[in-house]
Amino acid sequence: MFINNKDTITAIATPNGIGAIAIIRISGKLCFKIVSIFFVSKENKQITELKPKTMHLGLIKQKKKIIDQVFLCLFKKPFSYTGEDLIEIYCHGTLYIQNKILKLLIDNGARLANPGEFSLRSFQNGKIDLIKAESLSELFKAEDELAHSLAIKNFNGKFSIFLKEIRQYIIYLNSLINVALDFDEDNISEFNYKKFRNTLVVLITKIKRTILGFQQNNLLKKGYYLVLVGRPNVGKSTLFNLLLKKERSIVSNLSGTTINYIEEDYFLKGIKYRIVDTAGIQPTKNPTNKLYIKGINKTYETINSADLILVIKDKIEKDLEQDFQRYRNKQIIIIINKCDLLKKKIISKNKYILISAKYRIGLERIKKQIKEKMNKRLNYKKDNIINNMRNYECLKKVLLTLIKIKKTITNYLTPEILSFLLREANYHLGKITKIVTNDEILNKIFSTFCLGK
Ligand SMILES: Nc1nc2c(ncn2[C@@H]2O[C@H](COP(=O)(O)OP(=O)(O)OP(=O)(O)O)[C@@H](O)[C@H]2O)c(=O)[nH]1
Ligand SMILES: [Mg+2]
Numbered sequence: 001m002f003i004n005n006k007d008t009i010t011a012i013a014t015p016n017g018i019g020a021i022a023i024i025r026i027s028g029k030l031c032f033k034i035v036s037i038f039f040v041s042k043e044n045k046q047i048t049e050l051k052p053k054t055m056h057l058g059l060i061k062q063k064k065k066i067i068d069q070v071f072l073c074l075f076k077k078p079f080s081y082t083g084e085d086l087i088e089i090y091c092h093g094t095l096y097i098q099n100k101i102l103k104l105l106i107d108n109g110a111r112l113a114n115p116g117e118f119s120l121r122s123f124q125n126g127k128i129d130l131i132k133a134e135s136l137s138e139l140f141k142a143e144d145e146l147a148h149s150l151a152i153k154n155f156n157g158k159f160s161i162f163l164k165e166i167r168q169y170i171i172y173l174n175s176l177i178n179v180a181l182d183f184d185e186d187n188i189s190e191f192n193y194k195k196f197r198n199t200l201v202v203l204i205t206k207i208k209r210t211i212l213g214f215q216q217n218n219l220l221k222k223g224y225y226l227v228l229v230g231r232p233n234v235g236k237s238t239l240f241n242l243l244l245k246k247e248r249s250i251v252s253n254l255s256g257t258t259i260n261y262i263e264e265d266y267f268l269k270g271i272k273y274r275i276v277d278t279a280g281i282q283p284t285k286n287p288t289n290k291l292y293i294k295g296i297n298k299t300y301e302t303i304n305s306a307d308l309i310l311v312i313k314d315k316i317e318k319d320l321e322q323d324f325q326r327y328r329n330k331q332i333i334i335i336i337n338k339c340d341l342l343k344k345k346i347i348s349k350n351k352y353i354l355i356s357a358k359y360r361i362g363l364e365r366i367k368k369q370i371k372e373k374m375n376k377r378l379n380y381k382k383d384n385i386i387n388n389m390r391n392y393e394c395l396k397k398v399l400l401t402l403i404k405i406k407k408t409i410t411n412y413l414t415p416e417i418l419s420f421l422l423r424e425a426n427y428h429l430g431k432i433t434k435i436v437t438n439d440e441i442l443n444k445i446f447s448t449f450c451l452g453k
Contacts, residue, residue, distance in 0.1 A: 005028075005125075007111045009027055009113035011112060011118070012025075012102060013088070018093055018095055020093050021090050021092060023089070024091065024098065024102060025086065027082040027113075032047045034105060035047055035105075037108050038061050038104050038108075043056070053074075055073055056072050058072055067104075068092055069092075070101075071089075072087060072089050073087070075088075082118050083121065083127045119133055131159050132154075135155040135159075138150070139155060154385060159385045166203065166206070166207065169199060172199060176196045193409070204402050207398060211386070211399060223265060223273045225273070225308070226273050227276045227278060227302045227309050229299060230280060231282070231313070232279075232281075233280060234280065234312045235358070236258065236277055238337075239310075248262060249262050249277045255280065256292065258278065261276050261278045276306075279298065279299050308333065308373055310366070314337050333373065334352040337355055337357050339361060340361070353365045390432075394428050395429075402425055404421060408421075
């Protein structure tokens, strides 16, 4: 679509709309020439005489008419984000001024850039590698603290360092094979089998750990599934609304108010969850109401995919978990609601949390428990440095090839075959960072960027 880096491109880099200031970018061969047509610096200097990477005050003029007073910063090739001559104009943020300046640039020979085109040029001119570009893309999508910290980590090269280390391991394994290849076929014992195997195991463990971190993180990005379940009328929807701080689910004193489950994003201490309010489960064994049966089936479906179940009750029973025996393998928090109706004063025990959703009592205890229960899983995030699915897939292929090698070395494979398999692993590894010539992949990565980036 936009793999043409001969044109001079321009775009408004700040968000669409009115603001105090707006930034307009222009990059390419004709950049200085185009801007000098209508920029008059306060120092009365030509654009090319202005000091790079410094703010310069001046006027934007169309013939004699002043359009705006602006600051301008120029970057000379190759010392710019795109690697080309680049100018940023900081103008006042009215829509009229932004569009007027943009129009002046386009009328004088620039082309409106596509989303991500500045970054694409940066990549094509070797200023950023593919991992950095992809991390940038992830940075723009990051909605919560976790996604942001991962993207920023990779922007600073953590994943690249990891890949370098993996490559070193593969080079070392290859060197062990090469020693064997230098000897003749009958002299296979020269191949240091034990060293090869041990190194391979270390390498496999390293990659496995990283892959596991990504799988866990991916789950986190989608949000952990918190499901509110219980008998009808116990206050599930009241609690759901209270956690979300909005009247999302209908609350009433009629049993069976919630028929279909309702799902919403819920953020707690920077972590994203999906929280689900479900239809209350009736105690009757063989229900006949078709609508109710449908609703309940949905409730059980959500329970099956839950990471944490919040069981709500409105009285303290002997065996609090009796209805949920079959979900014993799931994490559960038991909540006794409507504590305001209790005659005796009872305090929360380890087994359950006493709350009153209606009177907003005990909410903090629930939040604390959610955090504690999920913490074990959240720890995985520390290991995760893979920035996206494409790289995950490539790394998985590297891992599968290495596992194949590990399985087959016991069959006394010749060093030639091992060398061939190692090359295959290296090929998949290379796909993560190598220059991608496929326009489709490049488009996919860069088109997720904002305009002007
Ligand atoms: N006294 C008291 N009443 C509550 C409390 N929480 C909820 N209620 C009331 O209990 C009734 C049922 O609340 P809902 O939140 O609709 O209950 P539910 O579990 O979603 O019910 P279903 O959707 O029918 O399964 C409403 O009249 C609420 O106002 C509480 O803490 N104390
Ligand atoms: Mg309800």
